[in-house]
Amino acid sequence: MLERAQVLHVARLARLGLTEEEVERMGEELSNVLDHVDRIRELDLEGVAPTSHAVELAGVMRADEPEPCLDRDVILAAAPEPVDGGFGVPSPGPADDDS
C-alpha cells in the first residue's frame, strides 16, 4: 500500500495539487495497479537490453539553418497572462532554505 507521505511526495514531484479525498483514493488505486504490474519483476530479464522506442533510429540531424517561426503575437494570443510581450508568471516567492 502506497502510504500517504509517498502520495504527497509524488504529487509534489509532479506539481499536481490533490484534494484530501484524492490523496486517500490515489494511495489505494495506485497500489492496486502496482500490485498487478509487479508481476513483471518476477521475469528473468538478466542481460536483456531495454527498448525505449520501437523503431531503431539514431542521430537524426537536419541542417542548422534559421527558418521563420510563428509570430510573437500569435503565440501570446493563447497565453493566459501575457506581460510586455512575454509570458507573465507569479513570483517564485521567497527561497525555501537558507532564509
Place this chain on the structure above:
Amino acid sequence: MAASACPAPDRPTTTRDPFAPIHAARLAEPAVSELIELTAAEAAAKLRAREIDAGELFEAYRERAAGNDLNAFTWVADSAPETAPDSPLGGVPLAVKDLFCTEGVPSQAGSRILEGYRPPYTATVVANVTRAGATLLGKTNQDEFAMGSSNENSAYGPVLNPWDRARVPGGSSGGSAAAVAAGLAPWAFGTDTGGSIRQPAALCGIVGIKPTYGVCSRWGMIAFASSLDQAGPFSRNVTDGALLLSHMVGHDRRDSTSISLPEPVTLPTAQDLKGIRIGVPEELLGGDGDGMGVEPGVRESFEATLRVAEGLGATVATCRLPHAPHALSAYYLIAPAEASANLARYDGVRYGLRVGGDQTLETMYSRTREEGFGPEVKRRIMLGTYALSSGYYDAYYGTALKVRTKISEDFRAAFGEFDFIVTPTSPWTAFELGAKTDDPLAMYLNDFCTVPMSLAGIPAISIPSGLSEGLPVGFQLAGPALSENRLIDAAYALEQAIGFDGRRARV
C-alpha cells in the same frame, strides 16, 4: 436491412402533386440518405465525376453531426470549406479526433485544461489529407489526453454507443468511432497508443487501423506517450480505411521519428487467403494466466472467423507469444511514465487554463493542474512520476523497457512462421456506461489484446466479425512492421467473406 427502418431524412419535405411532371435533373439527384449511404471511396469517385455536389454532401453530414445525440462531437463546422473537386478525395468530409491540432479550431484533447484552446497551426496528418481534398467536418470527443478505454474520461461528457445508447463506444477515440458507426461522418481520424483506435472500432462495428509506429507524423498531435502514439483511420470498410491511410502517411521532417513506408498504401483487391499462415496466440486467448477471460460470444465470433479464413485458403495454427500477458503491465508503466513528462507542459503559463490569485509560481502550477486535469489523467501522472522517481526507476520503468524488448522478440519469432497474428480485438463487447469507472484496473484490462502490438510498434487492424447479443465484435489482425498493404489485403478478403452489415447503427 429494410429501408423502412430508417427515419425520414432530416429535411423539410414539401407536398407535391404526384402527377406533376418531374424535371429529369431532379430525378438524378440523390436524396440525403443516399449520400450518407455512399462509402467514402464511392463519394470521392462521384465527386470527381461531378455526379454529386461537395457542398450538399458536406451539409448532409454537417446536419447529422450537429444534431447527433451521441455527444460524439466537441465542435462541428458551420459551413463547407472550399474544395477542389479534382483532388483525389474531391471534398469528402472528415471527422478528426480532438487531440489533432487544427489552426483556429478548438483542439482541447478532451481536457478542461485546454478548454477553448485554438492552436496557431495544423497537425501534419490533417494538412496531408486536406491537401488531398478532405474537408474538416468536426472535432470528435475523446478520453482526456487519450487516457481511457470507454470515453467516460472526457471533460466534455461521455460518448454513447450508437448500437445501444446505454453503452460505451470504447476509447479513447470514442467520438470518432461512434461518429463513423452512426453515419455522422464518412470516416475519421483517431489515435492509438495502446488500442485507442482498434478497441472503439471493435465496440462500434467499424474498421480501425493502427499503422506501424512512425508511418504517420506525430507533429501537431497532442502527445500522450510519444514512443507509442500513432494516428490512423476509422472507416465503414477496409477499402475506405486504406484510402484514408494512403493520404496520411509519409516522412515528416518535423517529426524525426517518422518513417516512410517502402511502397504507397494501395486499395485492397484480395479475394482469398491462399497460402496465408495465421497464428492464434494461446497466451492472449487463454482463460487463465493473467486472469483474462474472453466473453463467450466474442470467442464464438472469433472462432467462426477463423473458419472463414480457412475457407478462404488460409492455414490457422496456435502460436506462442510467451511475454504477451505481461504487455499490459509494461504498458501501464511505460505509457504513464511518458505521459507524466509530456503533460508537464500544462502549467498555466503558455496556453490553456491558469488558476490565478495571490500565490507563488509553484502553487499556481499545482492548482492549475489540480483543477485542469480529470481523475484518470491525475492517476496516470502519479503512476508515471512514481515509476520514474529516484529509487523506483530501475524496478519499474527499467524493467518495463526490458519486457518491451522481449515482446518485440516474441513477435519477430512468431512472424518467422506466420504471416499474421490474430486475436479478438477486445475481450468483450461494448459494456454499460459506468460499469468499470470505479475500478481503474478493470478498465485497463480492455487493452489486454491490443497493447502487445503497440509496444512492438507493429501494424494491426480491427474489422467487425459479427454480432454477439446484438453488439459488434471486433477481429484483430497484426502483421510485421511496414506490412500495411498485405495486412489490409487480408482484412479485405475476410471482410468480403464475412459480409458484416453495420447499417443498423446509422439509423
